Amino acid sequence: MxxxxxxxxxxxxxxxxxxxxxxxxxxxxxxxxxxxxxxxxxxxxxxxxxxxxxxxxxxxxxxxxxxxxxxxxxxxxxxxxxxxxxxxxxxxxxxxxxxxxxxxxxxxxxxxxxxxxxxxxxxxxxxxxxxxxxxxxxxxxxxxxxxxxxxxxxxxxxxxxxxxxxxRLVKDPHEQAILRSAGKISAAAHIRAMQCCAQMLRTGQEVREYHLEAEMLHEFRRHGAQFPAYGSIVAAGANACVLHYRADRGRVQNGELVLIDAACELDGYASDITRTFPANGQFTGAQRTLYELVLAAQTAAVAATRPGARFTDPHEAAVSVLAQGMLDVGLLDKNKVGSLQDVIEQRAYFPFYMHRTGHWMGMDVHDCGDYTEPSEIGQVSQRQDALTGDTIKDRPARILRPGMVLTIEPGIYVRPAYGVPEAFHNIGIRIEDDAIVTPTGCELITRDVPVAVDEIEALMRG
Ligand SMILES: [Mn+2]
Structure with missing residues (x-):
């Protein structure tokens, strides 16, 4: 054609x-x-x-x-x-x-x-x-x-x-092919930035956030991508807890994590990847604990991304894993917040996880398309939000179909606060991949850059 x-x-x-x-x-x-x-x-x-x-x-x-x-x-x-x-x-x-x-x-x-x-x-x-x-x-x-x-x-x-x-909500084969190419270029850029970061630290050079942004942009353009799909986020250490932080001049310190949320636009189509990695290539115990938790949440969300599921299912799967993990590692105190079910109902996880797990992606990085199922638009139910007390109108969420494309991006962000274990202070982690819904599940088109701890450590090792 x-x-x-x-x-x-x-x-x-x-x-x-x-x-x-x-x-x-x-x-x-x-x-x-x-x-x-x-x-x-x-x-x-x-x-x-x-x-x-x-x-x-x-x-x-x-x-x-x-x-x-x-x-x-x-x-x-x-x-x-x-x-x-x-x-x-x-x-x-x-x-x-x-x-x-x-x-x-x-x-x-x-x-x-x-x-x-x-x-x-x-x-x-x-x-x-x-x-x-x-x-x-x-x-x-x-x-x-x-x-x-x-x-x-x-x-x-x-x-x-x-x-x-x-x-536009259901991507045709022509669009899916471009999205896959965009995903590959962006994945290569993440690997390049990770390797560059560890290499510079090893050789005693000063690393700034903009150094890593420059590596990303270089890799996008080198492969023909016209633009970054959105403003690149390169956040060293505590900056990762600022959700819309931009790549700036913060110093990347040995021993800290770096969160990069950046990806290219290719021929009119976006990609959207976040990776969080240790600046020197080796996770500390506390970093690893929270990272593995976010990764487990993402794995659960990926498993929930399949035709027939609702758009909100991956989010609910991620929240459930994150909430249980927050209780397990002591970010939340069982004696204060109660059971897993209480944590979810009362949204007690919200101070550490305050955004949704995904969005449509396509020509626009936050792509068009109704998040409500059109055939069920009349089924409105009302509830009181546990945190704000606001009245929220719920309509049945969109049913996923093959060809829909969405991001899957759980995270955890720990600002220093009384009662929060100090080992976790200032750690911000997000892991984001792009998924095409297939007839049987979903295809992750951005996994040329790995997410597993040992694989990230391996590729950052000299
Ligand atoms: Mn995103």
């Missing part, structure tokens, strides 16, 4: 939802200025890219219920191309991208009213593109001005995100 037929297939699937007289308008992302004369590196909008694979800015895709796809893109311009680079241009776009027609983006205002004429519903992604609604209103107003001459205005506007989110 050619790449352009992958996109054609997705557009055909979308057309099924639009209705014969529907029309969908999908702009790509705007360029974003970073500071004077400098833009952020350009990345196309995920929905737009998903439907046509086109990466230039200033482009719109229009898909109509009769199955036709029209692209509006930057016109050829020899002068601008000297400065900004090659443009595909509307003449070459239909053949190159497998579309029915293409025009200059400068013709949008002239062409859109005619394309909207006679349509019954306009589908746009709601609340994503600033100014889109205003732009659409201009086109609708100019169409309405012509009703006397027989023009027909659409009656409804509908959110395109719902339909596309459902499609």
């Amino acid at each position: 050619t790449t352009s037929s992958v996109y054609a297939q997705r557009r055909a699937q979308l057309v099924q939802h639009l209705g014969a007289k529907g029309i969908a308008l999908i702009p790509t992302a705007p360029e974003q200025q970073r500071n004077r004369d400098c833009d952020f590196p350009y990345r196309p909008d995920s929905y737009f890219y998903y439907l046509c694979g086109f990466t230039e800015p200033h482009a719109w895709l229009v898909i109509t219920g009769d199955g036709r796809s029209t692209l509006f893109c930057q016109p050829k311009d020899p002068q601008r191309e000297i400065w900004d680079g090659y443009r595909l241009g509307p003449e070459a776009a239909p053949t190159q991208l497998g579309l029915d027609a293409a025009f200059s983006v400068a013709d949008l205002d002239a062409k859109l009213p005619a394309l909207l004429d006679g349509c019954d519903a306009v589908w746009i992604p709601f609340a994503i593109h600033k100014g889109l609604e205003t732009r659409l209103e201009t086109w609708l107003a100019s169409l309405r001005a012509r009703v006397r001459y027989g023009a027909l205005c659409p009656q409804t506007q509908r959110d395109l995100c719902g339909v596309l989110d459902e499609m």
Whole structure:
């Protein structure tokens, strides 16, 4: 299957939802200025890219219920191309991208009213593109001005995100292949950073968090990945207890752990890996105790990730292992918090484990897709949260199906506090892998970098 037929297939699937007289308008992302004369590196909008694979800015895709796809893109311009680079241009776009027609983006205002004429519903992604609604209103107003001459205005506007989110939630083979490649590159980067860290310490060099970040970025780019998929976290020692810490200039000390949550984006698809390792390549007893606990929680969560299970099942499996472990190692005092069941019900584990065990992953690292099962959306139950007292509305969680992709990332974070064993103070551990749900269970696509204590120690040993 050619790449352009992958996109054609997705557009055909979308057309099924639009209705014969529907029309969908999908702009790509705007360029974003970073500071004077400098833009952020350009990345196309995920929905737009998903439907046509086109990466230039200033482009719109229009898909109509009769199955036709029209692209509006930057016109050829020899002068601008000297400065900004090659443009595909509307003449070459239909053949190159497998579309029915293409025009200059400068013709949008002239062409859109005619394309909207006679349509019954306009589908746009709601609340994503600033100014889109205003732009659409201009086109609708100019169409309405012509009703006397027989023009027909659409009656409804509908959110395109719902339909596309459902499609994007289940990854096709083309997407799964890119996700696997992204996972491999990111895994190699983690190994590189681990080995570099131990090597530098062995040779008496000063190690800073940014040294390890640099190794990660080097490895991403070396294999063709365009960007990091999100802001890299490289946290030495106590910094690992700050969940959204960024790679900074903290000193990596012999004897401490390092937590790295960093991964690349390849051809529009994210990966998301966290590893926690001893800076010098050897876990201490206390580090190992907590690490093995988080790993056991991850193993339980992986086992719970299979078709037919709920999205929340891996989280509940991880929480159960972590909570029991917290009682066993003395992070929680049985005399104060009671049994395992009490710990879970009262969320007594929360000071040490305060985030969810995973999220959807795809083009966006926190990918789109409903976390509630669509067929059970009406089954709402209410409960009081044990910690905050807030009323929480629970709806049945999404049922996992083959092709869904999610992260599995339990952790434990111990800030110094009265009553918490001192040996565990300032230890922060997270282990994160990316899983594709398969017909029988799940495939971990990021395990080229190991998680077992002895395997990590082995690869960091000279
Ligand atoms: Mn993640």
